[in-house]
Amino acid sequence: xxxxxxxxxxxxxxxxxxxxxxxxxxxxxxxxxxxxxxxxxxxxxxxxxxxxxxxxxxxxxxxxxxxxxxxxxxxxxxxxxxxxxxxxxxxxxxxxxxxxxxxxxxxxxxxxxxxxxxxxxxxxxxxxxxxxxxxxxxxxxxxxxxxxxxxxxxxxxxxxxxxxxxxxxxxxxxxxxxxxxxxxxxxxxxxxxxxxxxxxxxxxxxxxxxxxxxxxxxxxxxxxxxxxxx
Amino acid sequence: xxxxxxxxxxxxxxxxxxxxxxxxxxxxxxxxxxxxxxxxxxxxxxxxxxxxxxxxxxxxxxxxxxxxxxxxxxxxxxxxxxxxxxxxxxxxxxxxxxxxxxxxxxxxxxxxxxxxxxxxx
Numbered sequence: 206x207x208x209x210x211x212x213x214x215x216x217x218x219x220x221x222x223x224x225x226x227x228x229x230x231x232x233x234x235x236x237x238x239x240x241x242x243x244x245x246x247x248x249x250x251x252x253x254x255x256x257x258x259x260x261x262x263x264x265x266x267x268x269x270x271x272x273x274x275x276x277x278x279x280x281x282x283x284x285x286x287x288x289x290x291x292x293x294x295x296x297x298x299x300x301x302x303x304x305x306x307x308x309x310x311x312x313x314x315x316x317x318x319x320x321x322x323x324x325x326x327x328x329x330x331x332x333x334x335x336x337x338x339x340x341x342x343x344x345x346x347x348x349x350x351x352x353x354x355x356x357x358x359x360x361x362x363x364x365x366x367x368x369x370x371x372x373x374x375x376x377x378x379x380x381x382x383x384x385x386x387x388x389x390x391x392x393x394x395x396x397x398x399x400x401x402x403x404x405x406x407x408x409x410x411x412x413x414x415x416x417x418x419x420x421x422x423x424x425x426x427x428x429x430x431x432x433x434x435x
Numbered sequence: 436x437x438x439x440x441x442x443x444x445x446x447x448x449x450x451x452x453x454x455x456x457x458x459x460x461x462x463x464x465x466x467x468x469x470x471x472x473x474x475x476x477x478x479x480x481x482x483x484x485x486x487x488x489x490x491x492x493x494x495x496x497x498x499x500x501x502x503x504x505x506x507x508x509x510x511x512x513x514x515x516x517x518x519x520x521x522x523x524x525x526x527x528x529x530x531x532x533x534x535x536x537x538x539x540x541x542x543x544x545x546x547x548x549x550x551x552x553x554x555x556x
Contacts (some may be wrong), residue, residue: 229521237522258533262540269544272551297481308470311512318460419512430501
C-alpha cells in the first residue's frame with residue numbers, strides 16, 4: 206500500500222463493535238490490547254475449559270449409555286443434622302465457600318488497583334483460606350465416599366461402576382486446581398506484601414491471579430449443576 | 436506497552452472504564468451485589484433439588500441458573516464486559532465448538548444404551 210497518503214492510515218484507536226474486532230485482528234501488531242500476562246492467562250483458561258469440558262462430556266456419555274442404575278448424588282452427599290438427613294448439604298456449603306472466595310478475590314483485585322497493599326493482601330489471604338477450607342471439605346467428602354460408602358474408581362456397591370470413575374476424575378481435577386490456586390495466591394500475596402508490585406508500578410499480577418481463581422469457581426458452577434443436581 | 440502511544444483523548448471509553456492503562460477498577464458495591472446474587476442463584480439451584488422437581492422444569496431451572504451464575508462470574512468478576520470485543524470473541528466463541536462434541540457424544544451414548552438394552556439384558 207502506498208503510505209504517502211496519510212488518510213488511509215487507520216486511527217490509533219480502532220472503532221468499536223464488529224469493525225473494531227476486524228481492525229484488531231488484521232493489524233500488523235498485538236491483537237489483544239491487554240497486558241501480555243493477562244492474554245496468556247485467558248488463553249490458558251481457554252485450554253483448561255476444553256479439558257474440563259471433555260471430562261464433563263465423557264461423564265455425560267458414560268452416564269447416558271449405562272444400563273446400571275446411577276447412584277443418587279443427593280443421598281450420597283447428604284449430611285445428617287440432628288438425626289435428619291439433609292440432601293447435598295455438604296455440597297451446598299462447599300459451593301457457598303467457593304463463591305465467597307471469588308467475592309474476596311474480586312475485592313483483592315479492586316484494592317490492588319487502588320494501591321491499597323494491606324487490604325489487597327488481606328483479601329488474597331482470605332481467598333486462600335477459603336480455598337483451603339474447600340479442599341478440606343473435599344477431603345472429608347472423599348474419605349466418606351471411600352471409607353464408608355465403599356466407592357472406588359472401578360466400581361461401587363450402589364449401581365453403575367462409572368460413577369466412581371467420573372466422580373474422582375472430575376472433582377479430583379478440580380480440587381487439584383483449587384490446591385494449585387492456593388499456592389499461586391500465596392506467592393502473589395507475598396509479592397504484594399514485600400512491595401514488588403508497588404515498585405513495578407502496577408497490580409496486573411493480582412488481576413491475572415484473580416482470573417485463574419474465578420475460573421476455578423466457574424468450573425465448580427458446572428460441576429455442581431451437572432454432577433450433583435443431575 | 437505499545438498502546439501507551441495512544442493519546443487518552445482519542446479513546447474516551449478507555450479512560451472511562453480504566454481500560455488497558457490503569458486496569459480494571461470498578462465500584463466495590465458492584466462486586467458485593469454480584470456476590471449476593473450468586474448466593475441467591477446458588478440457593479435457588481439447591482432448592483430445585485430440595486423441592487424434588489422433576490422433568491423439563493428441573494432441567495430448565497438447573498441450566499438457566501447455571502448459565503446465569505457462569506455469566507455473572509465471567510462478565511463481572513473476570514471483567515469480560517469491559518474487555519475489547521477482539522478478546523471477548525477469541526475466548527467465548529471457541530467453547531461453542533464443544534456443543535458439537537456434546538451432541539455427537541449424546542447421540543453415540545443413546546445408541547450404545549439402546550444396543551445394550553437389546554443385547555446384554
